[in-house]
Amino acid sequence: MANVNVLDPSASPLDYYGFELRRHREAAGLTQDKLGAILNYTGSLVGQIETARKLPTPEFSERVDAGLGTDGFFSRLVGLVLRSQLPAWFQQVAELEARAVEICAFHTHLVHGLLQTRAYARAVLGALDQENLDDRTEVRLARQRILDKEDPPLVWLILGEGVLYQDMGVGEHAAMRGQFERLLSYEKDPRVNVQVLPFAAGPHAGAQGSFDLFRFFADPAIVYTEGYGQGHPTANPATVKDCSLRYDHLQAAALSVRDSAELIRYVMEEHYAEVDEHPVA
Known part of the structure; x- marks a missing residue:
């Protein structure tokens, strides 16, 4: 008999997922190959x-x-599994995102992870490290599932204008264009609001750097800032009050949601226009 690697389901969410997948498969009387055929995956992957x-x-x-x-068991479980694969210092942030009723973010250099496309996320995560890039990208994209909840959080995102011109080196212009199209897809969605802080705003309240502000139904608000390989969440009332005021000023200085969409659309067409792969001779 083959040596079967039996997982300890209490070791981690990933082990629990694997244990339950095997248990349900065997209860159905299926081999890995047969289940793979049903799912249109290989038995090896199973x-x-x-x-x-x-x-x-x-x-x-x-x-x-x-x-x-x-009955949706594995679809519910996979979110926990993927969140557990985030860097330890970031797992708390993902939990804050999942619990928040309102997320206010100001980012100076990158599109927020909640709105990144797969190609953009791969470019960000793979800039210096290509190891397990597919899995790490999947883990980041899994955070976006909160936007599909029955009652998703209200999201306000302010991007520095420089983000629009920062080519992430993702290859074809189509990839960067896809990121712009993702931002524009929320143009008429009242739950996700994207604003651009223009260069013309000059000195502004976010000059000290990017930050996120999480608000909850009953718990105190939390401010999150990030350094290299570490995050800094705090519920200190003075810090929360200061960052809330800064965010209000940033929103006032930023372009409106409508004007921001027009600027994003303009930059997309000027810098990442669709290229005719088969031009007429």
Whole structure:
């Protein structure tokens, strides 16, 4: 008999996922290959996920729920699994994002992770480290699931204008264009509001750097700032009051949501225009 690697389901969310996947598969009388065929994945991938050597994705989880009739169990679990794979110092932030009723963010150099496309996220995460890039990208994108909740948080995002001109080196112009299109897709969504702080604003209240402000239904608000490889959340009332005031001033100095969309659209067309791959001779 083959040596079966039995996971300890209490070791981590990833181990628990693998343990439950194997348990449900065996209860259905299926081999890894047969389940893979049902899901349109390889049996090898099923085996890697069952032994916690590969991260499951939301799409994989949805197919498992459909194939094994598990009533959304794996789709609910995968969010916890992916969040557990975030750097330890960032896991608390992901929890704040998931619990917040309002997220106010000011970013000077990058599009906020909640609104990044896959190509943009890969460029950011892979700038210096290509190891496990697919998994790390999937983990980052999983944070965006909070925007699909029945009652999603209200998101206000202010981007420095320089973000629009920072080519992330993601290859084809189509990739950067896709990021702009993602931002524009929220133009008429009252739950996600994108504003641009123009260069013309001059000295502004966010000159000290990027920060996020999380507000909750009953708990005190929390301010989050970030350094290299570490995050700094705080509920200090004085800090929260100061950053709330700064954010109000940043919103006042930024372009309106409508004018911001027009600027994003302009930069997209001027700098990342679609290229005709088959020009007429």
